[in-house]
Amino acid sequence: MDDLVDGFGRRFHYLRLSITEVCNFRCTYCLPDGFKKTAPLTFLTPAECERVVRAFAELGVSKIRLTGGEPSVRRDLPEIIARTAAVPGVSKVCITTNGWNLDRQIGGWRDAGLTNLNVSIDSLDRETFVRITGHDRLSSVVAGLDRALSLGLPNVKVNGVLIRDTVEAGFDAFTEFVRERPVAVRFIELMRTGDNAEYFADQHVPGTVLTDWLAARGWCRRPRAFDDGPAVEMVHPDYAGRIGLIAPYAAGFCDSCNRLRVTARGQLRLCLFGELGVGLKDLLEVDAPEALRVRILKALAGKPAGHRLHQGDSGDTRQLAQFGG
Template identity: 65%
Template sequence: MALDAAPLADGFGRRFHYLRLSVTEVCNFSCTYCLPNGWKKTGPLSFLTVEEIGRLVAGFSGLGLSKVRLTGGEPTVRKDFNTIIQTVAAAPGVAKVAMTTNGWNLARHTAEWRASGLSHINVSIDSIDPETFHRITGHDKLNQVLSGLDLALAEDFTAVKVNAVLLRETAEAGFDAWARFVRDRPLAVRFIELMKTGDNDDYFARHHVKAQGLRDWLERNGWTPAPRAFDAGPALEYRHPDHAGAIGLIAPYAPGFCDSCNRLRVTARGRLRLCLFGDGGVDLRDLLQDDDDREALTGRIVTSLGGKSAGHSLAVGRSGDLRNLAQLGG
């Protein structure tokens, strides 16, 4: 099916070519803004199987989807993660297979994942100062993560990017360091404005800073906006003639942030989420048990889009039932 004929559209004319698929809720880091006390098991770990993931992605790709991002939790804690990559990459019509990772396993498996069909990597690195990284993540693994990042850059991935949550303690003072970091590295570092969730009210009040501060810094220092791909995520990236890499920002509190939404989410337990900051979701798992359920699956997905709202309600303090980002994969 041609991409421009994709029937995955909502009532506001937005087209959806991009699926963020969580494969686990488990995370082995304890980041202050997400899981400050570490991940705790609260029930059976009944996450989607490889077979269920294959049927799910085949259903979405049949509707014109062309990009899948594997998330968590930390997706690479799954022992079958490489098989998941192979399964997703084999789906007809899927041109991009991406993942978001904390990078702890990157150095050991980068080449293997690339050979299996992974095309894009985003590594979460909230600071390149070792002490600050340790304080935020709970782990003294910055050198290990950076080694994996540089190995990934040496492979022929379509894109390697870094995600950093924008925090008061790492704001403007750290922008110069990140600019030096991308001077010779052909990667994008994107700062994500801290978002309020059900479990981080006090933390949000202490650490939230507006993304406008980064935008002002970029413009003062000669960085200019770069064009966005049709299936890009929400980041606005900036480039500088003296730097190989880019710096970007994701500003969910900015007016009109949801106007260009092009992505849907499925949780590790098989629920379709129309918005990160929504409630509940639509269960798809009962239609992932047999190949013969493909038509019913795609029908449920298309019908569900009628319930997608124009935007989230973060500006008025409502984040839906999202407790933390590991719950849904961000």
């Protein structure tokens, strides 16, 4: 088995597999006007998803995250989870969801083989949640998260985008949220994309506002696991949960990159904020596993040292729903 190692010595154990570009939320920082169909919705089939996962697993990837858009808009999501979980070498099957109908769906996902759940919650204030997402579903989303905990799902996390409108009031609410819940809340520093330049200029705040706030209240940094994503997580003895930060503008953010992405249309993305991608769809359609592994390995040679967000260059990423964030 060949390991996935790029020209900078980084090893890749983590694949983010987008299964749709469609999202049913209208988040201000991503899809403020809602999802707009710009091409036929010819996304990877469950069999093609399995072939992607199998190829990466044979190259040393053990953690798969299913993303969107919003992955739960696909009715065959349980089948995709089950196929992913059955691939030899895959030890973690994760999903990132906005929580739409999570309370009704999580049991089926867990039974299909889901091990890790990430739920997007940008605010615990009902009115703010509605303003950001376009939907009055906060109570339902939290109910779904609590159901996941009651079912014994061991790795439950919350993602929230760090924006100026919700900073410190949000920190207070979320730390209280994790006082009794054993979940990790991770704030993601707002990233500039092709479509959100004006919003970014108005709402971006550096991740240090969070880490400084936590440090002043006795929170300490938690060690990272080898297949963790980019979050720096902090813990406190008085709280069951954790608070984390994903800060793509921080120095050295890309140095420990351990993840690759495949889009819902079968393109290998070497960087979320890169240009174009390497097409895999033709090999997935005909089930050519050896050729697929070779193409992936060759593509990895072109992975850049890091993104160019500091130069205001987000590549060809128009909005995060396009490639699954």
